[in-house]
Amino acid sequence: MAGMTLDQLRIFLVVAEQLHFTRAAETLYITQPAVSAAIQSVEDDYDVKLFHRIGRRVEITDAGVLLQIEAQRILDQVAQAERGLRELNNLQRGELKLGVSLTIGNYWLPDRINQFQQQYPSVSVKCRLANAEAICEGTATGQFDLGLVEGEVKPSLKGVLQETEVGNDRLQIIVGKSHPWFERTEVPVSELPKTAWVMREPGSGTQQMFEQ
Structure with a gap:
């Protein structure tokens, strides 16, 4: 039967x-x-x-x-x-799990999440903030549907992740009045290693971009 x-x-x-x-x-x-x-x-x-x-x-x-x-x-x-x-399939409902690096999550993403929710009000967006390395690894293992990070994906994950550039940002140098670079409008890249820096933690996309 x-x-x-x-x-x-x-x-x-x-x-x-x-x-x-x-x-x-x-x-x-x-x-x-x-x-x-x-x-x-x-x-x-x-x-x-x-x-x-x-x-x-x-x-x-x-x-x-x-x-x-x-x-x-x-x-x-x-x-x-x-x-x-x-x-x-048409994004009329469901859940979108985002992994977002800290800088993007705090400054770039909020307005865009608001726009997305207006267009797709029945889609629930879940965000987790972490450094870029943790977000890339979480996206590779399926923990996130989409990861948003600064910088490039590390070589060991390039085979399992697809990268798409969605925006550009600018890094700025901030120094105090007592610093030799104060009032300078440009600093050659060759001079960057010659001073002490307050930097993000290892694994941060911002730190990775700066070191490159």
């Missing part, structure tokens, strides 16, 4: 509604023998009578009434599942 198919349930429901095999076939745009074969197959598989055939009239049996209720429930659930998948 292979079990009932969705097509058999759909055919059965139309026959149960029409109480007429020919009209059911016309509604479904299939032949009347195909309708009869679908009903007969279910009756044979489960050793039940779904309809009493009295001349040209058709009456639904108790077993048919039971199947009508359950078949409608099943097809409603299938339709709901199909709608859910379409909505998810």
Whole structure:
């Protein structure tokens, strides 16, 4: 016994509604023998009578009434599942898990999250802030759907992550009045290693970019 198919349930429901095999076939745009074969197959598989055939009239049996209720429930659930998948595919609902580096999460992302939520109000956005290295590793392992970081992905992860540039930012040097660079508008790259720096922790995209 292979079990009932969705097509058999759909055919059965139309026959149960029409109480007429020919009209059911016309509604479904299939032949009347195909309708009869679908009903007969279910009756044979489960050793039940779904309809009493009295001349040209058709009456639904108790077993048919039971199947009508359950078949409608099943097809409603299938339709709901199909709608859910379409909505998810079209970003009408669902959950987006973002991994975001600290600088982006604190300064760049908030306005863009607001714009996204206005366009897709039924999509729940979950953000986790960490340094760029942790975000890249989390995205590679599936912890995040999308990672937003500064700088480049480290070589060991380039084979499992796709990189796309979505914006540019500028790093600025800030010094006190007592520093030799104070009031200078430009500092050659060659001079950068000659002073002490207050830097982000290892793994930070900002630190990585500066070191490069």
